[in-house]
Amino acid sequence: MTSQVDVMSKFQAEQDTRKARRIDRHTVSAIAVFVLCVVLILASRLVSPSLGSWQQVLTVLTLASFLVVLSFGQGLVILTGGLDLSLPAVITLGGVLTTTWIGNGPGAWYMLPFVLAICGGVGLASAIGIVWLKVPPFIMTMATSIIVSSAALGLTNGTPRGASPDVLLLLMKGSWLGIPAPVYFLVIFAVVGWIVQSRTVFGRYLYALGTNRDAARIAGVPITLVSVLPYVISAVCAGFVGMMLVGYANGATLRMGDNYMLPSIAAVVIGGSSILGGNGNFAGTVGGAILLTTVGTVIAAIGLEQGLRTIIEGGIILVALLLLREELFERLRGLSGKPRSGG
């Protein structure tokens, strides 16, 4: 009887002529974002002849490495349906601690991880408030943000001192075969990040949690751990971005993280992830980060004053978020998703 039913259900499935979708939305969106980057870089030649060169590509990638690292953590948090607004403050914390505690003195090999652990502790504090005390993520991370900024202010008495450890200078200023070191770093980070998000058990749990928390819990996903870790990772990433900025500028300021709030979220969403969590992939986010950085450099090249530049950048991010929402990709997939019967 069993085998008979089995045969029948197979028969039915084959009779069912409806088609499976082949290309998933996130592949389409990642490709679209990368194509847009190339187009933008080529088009920027029209704005200024100094743009659109190989050199500009390398500059863009170097600058994008900050945002790529930052939006990896933000992306994990968003994937679970949360939001981390404490990133700018943690960037500053990471940067300030690096210059004041380590500077160009000895002991960087154990002090840098220690500073990252402190940043991770900040993320853990946010996570405790969100997961156990049920404070909404944006309020909790905003609160940690204020506490952390104030702590950084108090620690430095308003003027951060110190320079960058050599190892960070090497990472941010070095080059190999004519390509800046941060570009290599970006590529390696992008691959590792993609693997973590899309190819590990932890990554799968994040998707499950972001899609449907109750269902994930009932299915046996260890939801407490999986809810906490993204905030910790996000804060560690932010702390590391602080260190990268220290290496890049050979110093820290109290406002070094300020310009990264909206871009960290925008890179994730432009890359095709839903702001509500549950979908997206890191390849798209990397594309989003590079695209935003490209836009930033083009605007900078036009030579507008800082205030106007920020306004335009904010406007572009907003427009991008509106345009690159899910519906657009639904339509794109309708055009490009060549039907194919699954089997």
Place this chain on the structure above:
Amino acid sequence: MQEPVSGPAVPVGAGEVALSIEAIRKAYGATVAVEKAAMTLMAGEVHALLGENGAGKSTLVKILSGVVRPDAGGMVLKGRPYAPTSISAARAEGVATAFQELSLLPNLSVAENLLLPRLPKGVAGMTSAAGTWQAGAEILARYGLDHIDPGAALESLPLADRQRVEIVRAFVNARHVLVLDEPTAALADTQWLFDHVRAATAKGMAVLYISHRLSEVRALCSRATVLRNGRSIATVELSAATDGDIFEMMVGRRGHAARRAATSTAATLNAPVVLSVSGMAGDTLKDVSFELRKGEILGIAALEGQGQRELFRTLAGLRQPASGTISVDGVAQALRGPSHALRVGGGIAYLPEERKTEGILSGLSAASNIVLPILPSVSKAGLVSGRNERAASEEHAQRVEMSQRYLSFPIGDLSGGNQQKALLARVMATGAQTLLLFDPTRGVDVGTKQSIYAAISNFAEQGGSVLFYSSELPEIVQLAHRCMVLYGGRIFSEFTGEDIDEQALVAALIGHGGAERRASAGVH
């Protein structure tokens, strides 16, 4: 409204076409849900829409009620073209729907749910709470639901009452066409619904009735349209069609006799106890004690709201009992959560009541959904890919007779029946020796039901234990080795093996008979 022509027996406007739909087609991306669907609803008739899960019924309902717009084809309502762009546009034209997945707002009151979007206005044009309460109470009274407090938050009601509110709201809004999508899925008693449907058709309303329960369809409907793979196969007079004819039209083949679970009742009675509950009490549970043995299928029968939901959720670790103990394989356990329940003793896995909100992870593939609880063992060196998820899910899909080709689809795109199969495959994949199945065949079609029954029976034959609740008594009669009736938070009576009899169960469900009936095949 016209006056009845000659008494209520001949409905107003009978013989007049209320709604006709022609060559409707709707695709989601590349997935075609409905094509070449056609149907004519007459005023004053109850018209059944039949089909297996995934045949396109839900999509057709969404098109009729304005939730989605068809890609091609047209509809005519009372002689005028009908193309609603939203639920409220459909209502404005007199077409209202009671949805299967209830569309009410859980945090608002019953009265607000019934009256939105037009709440009564009071002073200065502000909405009036008293007016809303009053109007809500009147509507409830008109439909014989005085026991529901119009001011109560919807989420505080038991599922059956929420469904009644959904239905009443559709009645209130429907002028020409009323669509009822699986209206009895959560109702133990259908008489209330049938009475009001008949009253509505007597006034000339056309009712489209979607149900998997053929007996209900036969009791209520005059004609039926059968959908298969998104196409309308035929419209038949129900009085002229046998169940076999209808089944054949639905699935494209002759049905086979229902299987009966291998009656290994005697063997299971002496098997070791795997799960034992004693003196469990909580919000609705008063005092529940029972034992579940190895290889046993233990059915729970109960009317809506007798504590079955709490019992299952407690055993799954989703809530803590106020008192009482749970022992797994002879060891008392405090279950901290579903992932903990999976690990104690032989493991307890829970198939939840609400497929959409507690079961599926809609964006992920069916394969990912199935292997989610066992991901660490599916991964190779900590890494997982769609390919090894798929490979790992195949054997489990086979156990529930789910076609392999659906494994790579996003589960949200699959029919309800295939989603349910995937969820059953998921609990079986966990390797847990005890399964808690809450209404495992809720809202699935006949073919899927048989596959699910077979999977449950096989699981028990291989030594697994199953505790299942069902809202359908024939299912318990067919599947269970032993059956307990839950009434008022207590185990009211218990039946074993051949004594499990539908009539006796019905009597016990409503609290007739008592302990003295225990293990006797009393006929009501």
